[in-house]
Amino acid sequence: MRFSGKTVVVTGAASGIGAAATALFAREGAVVFASDIDVAGGEKLAAETEGDVRFAECDVCAPYAIKALMDRAADETGGIDTVFNNAGAGGARENIAEIEPEAWDRTMDLLLRSVAFGIRYAVPHMMGRKGASIVNVSSVAAVGPGYSPTTYAVAKAGVLHLTKCAATDLAQHGIRVNAVQPGFINTNIFTASLDIPEEFKAQAKASIAQMSSNAQPVARGGQPIDIANAVAFLASEEAGFMTGTSLIVDGGLTLGPRHSWDPEEGGAFEALIALEEQVKAAQQTA
Numbered sequence: 610m611r612f613s614g615k616t617v618v619v620t621g622a623a624s625g626i627g628a629a630a631t632a633l634f635a636r637e638g639a640v641v642f643a644s645d646i647d648v649a650g651g652e653k654l655a656a657e658t659e660g661d662v663r664f665a666e667c668d669v670c671a672p673y674a675i676k677a678l679m680d681r682a683a684d685e686t687g688g689i690d691t692v693f694n695n696a697g698a699g700g701a702r703e704n705i706a707e708i709e710p711e712a713w714d715r716t717m718d719l720l721l722r723s724v725a726f727g728i729r730y731a732v733p734h735m736m737g738r739k740g741a742s743i744v745n746v747s748s749v750a751a752v753g754p755g756y757s758p759t760t761y762a763v764a765k766a767g768v769l770h771l772t773k774c775a776a777t778d779l780a781q782h783g784i785r786v787n788a789v790q791p792g793f794i795n796t797n798i799f800t801a802s803l804d805i806p807e808e809f810k811a812q813a814k815a816s817i818a819q820m821s822s823n824a825q826p827v828a829r830g831g832q833p834i835d836i837a838n839a840v841a842f843l844a845s846e847e848a849g850f851m852t853g854t855s856l857i858v859d860g861g862l863t864l865g866p867r868h869s870w871d872p873e874e875g876g877a878f879e880a881l882i883a884l885e886e887q888v889k890a891a892q893q894t895a
């Protein structure tokens with residue numbers, strides 16, 4: 610019961626990582642304000658999750674909706690102890706040679722500005738609360754290009770730097786700020802924006818589940834609870850001396866090219882050895 614008597618706000622709580630974090634915080638004693646744009650999903654989560662979970666509709670692209678969310682949480686409970694800035698989606702798919710300003714702005718508002726104002730409007734309610742802590746969702750996409758579309762990757766890299774800047778600004782108030790960088794986690798994010806009928810979405814989800822099992826050295830797919838566990842740790846007193854840092858939770862996805870750990874995948878070094886063996890065999894035959 611690490612969060613007994615605490616108030617926690619989670620954005621993007623109706624699905625995936627946010628839903629898992631909501632359930633974990635609630636199970637460990639927190640009052641959780643579970644917010645999302647998905648009203649049906651959020652209400653279902655609040656009804657079905659064990660503990661004190663209160664759904665609040667909030668579009669994180671609207672900063673004043675974020676303010677209303679934080680104000681409500683503080684009004685109902687007296688303050689806020691933890692914020693998990695989690696809401697997100699894949700964003701614009703175009704690369705830098707194709708992106709239009711509106712698509713860039715929409716993605717940045719969803720993935721980066723939302724985090725800035727999730728912090729901004731929570732902080733007045735966190736001042737003076739012992740163990741106050743904010744956790745932001747970044748991504749392995751912040752490590753380097755290639756894990757996601759460009760705008761998403763830039764926004765998630767921005768979340769990491771914002772985390773460091775906010776940690777510096779807020780240390781004087783006793784508020785810690787950290788981030789998590791999930792790897793390939795089996796959630797709805799990959800199929801949510803697909804413009805296809807539901808029956809095809811189910812197929813797409815099954816193939817995502819299969820791909821996520823084989824994507825990294827750890828031989829299973831990443832699950833929302835893997836990230837929720839790291840978030841709860843960063844939010845807890847166990848991480849009381851950690852601020853401005855980030856935990857990569859990716860089953861080893863970012864450790865290097867796949868051939869460095871997958872014997873089925875030949876890398877350049879293996880190709881050179883094969884060439885050497887071919888040349889030697891040819892020399893012996895000659």
Ligand code: NAI
Binds near residue numbers: 623
């Ligand atoms: P998900 O699609 O299962 O859940 C995202 C939730 O955010 C949904 O409930 C959705 O309704 C909500 N949401 C979307 N736009 C919103 C808005 N404007 N305002 C409020 N809520 C909104 O996805 P998942 O995977 O749980 O994603 C959570 C976070 O984790 C996102 O920020 C994502 O970028 C990040 N992440 C996910 C990874 C993965 O492999 N699943 C990898 C790295 C980062």
